[in-house]
Amino acid sequence: MSTARKPLMAGNWKMNLNHLEAIALVQKLAFTLTDKDFDRADAAVLPPFTDLRSVQTLVDGDKLRILYGAQDVSEHDGGAYTGEVSGTMLAKLGCTFVLAGHSERRQYHREDDQLVNAKVQAAYRHGLTPILCVGEGLPVRQAGGQVAYTLSQLDAALNGVKTDQAKSIVVAYEPVWAIGTGEVATPDDAQEVCGAIRTRLAELYDTEVAAAVRILYGGSVKSGNIAGIMAQPDVDGALVGGASLDPAEFVKICRFGEMSG
Numbered sequence: 733m734s735t736a737r738k739p740l741m742a743g744n745w746k747m748n749l750n751h752l753e754a755i756a757l758v759q760k761l762a763f764t765l766t767d768k769d770f771d772r773a774d775a776a777v778l779p780p781f782t783d784l785r786s787v788q789t790l791v792d793g794d795k796l797r798i799l800y801g802a803q804d805v806s807e808h809d810g811g812a813y814t815g816e817v818s819g820t821m822l823a824k825l826g827c828t829f830v831l832a833g834h835s836e837r838r839q840y841h842r843e844d845d846q847l848v849n850a851k852v853q854a855a856y857r858h859g860l861t862p863i864l865c866v867g868e869g870l871p872v873r874q875a876g877g878q879v880a881y882t883l884s885q886l887d888a889a890l891n892g893v894k895t896d897q898a899k900s901i902v903v904a905y906e907p908v909w910a911i912g913t914g915e916v917a918t919p920d921d922a923q924e925v926c927g928a929i930r931t932r933l934a935e936l937y938d939t940e941v942a943a944a945v946r947i948l949y950g951g952s953v954k955s956g957n958i959a960g961i962m963a964q965p966d967v968d969g970a971l972v973g974g975a976s977l978d979p980a981e982f983v984k985i986c987r988f989g990e991m992s993g
């Protein structure tokens with residue numbers, strides 16, 4: 733973690749929690765997280781689409797400092813695309829973030845690098861901050877190809893993204909073998925790839941962009957392992973799946989595993 737970048741803890745709820753459960757969880761987070769916590773790190777939730785309006789109403793009504801966003805965005809801006817949700821709609825719902833290229837979208841919905849790039853571009857068109865997910869599967873890791881593989885996903889997703897846009901992107905390094913498995917990458921594993929991502933950003937853009945971009949680690953993050961991950965110089969936060977559904981656990985993660993805010 734660098735002091736130059738504000739850490740970001742983002743909870744990806746995946747396909748969990750209806751809109752009533754969403755309100756209850758956000759209320760618990762808001763009740764526990766203090767201004768000191770929010771000054772130290774941004775905390776965000778990424779609920780299913782169907783929860784977003786409820787979360788928006790709560791956040792706006794109670795002037796909460798919790799940020800929120802969506803788990804996906806259409807590459808199209810509107811029209812006859814059944815089942816899709818556009819960036820315009822997400823912006824209207826007050827979303828700050830949108831995930832692009834999560835490995836579950838790549839694996840189960842056949843999203844390729846070209847589509848992920850189109851979704852990153854769609855996010856920027858509507859003033860949303862993409863959280864671009866990259867990361868290798870187990871066979872690539874076992875063959876030692878994690879850096880090359882992850883950087884190729886990064887290059888493809890950033891195709892056509894301009895310097896002033898790139899500055900605001902969030903990149904989440906999520907080794908697929910560590911997602912939902914309990915197999916967390918070691919802090920050194922996380923640093924190796926997150927450091928390589930930052931070096932690549934300097935090559936693709938410049939050192940200012942590389943220094944500004946927040947790079948998260950994701951994959952079986954819990955309150956018990958977040959401190960070691962956050963101690964790495966190129967890790968600026970976490971993309972948290974399962975543990976973000978437990979408000980007490982997510983609060984501890986937002987506090988980097990420390991006992992109080």
Ligand SMILES: O=C[C@H](O)COP(=O)(O)O
Nearest residue numbers: 744911912951952973974
């Ligand atoms: O988006 C979050 C990641 O897929 C990590 O999920 P997990 O924390 O349940 O392993």
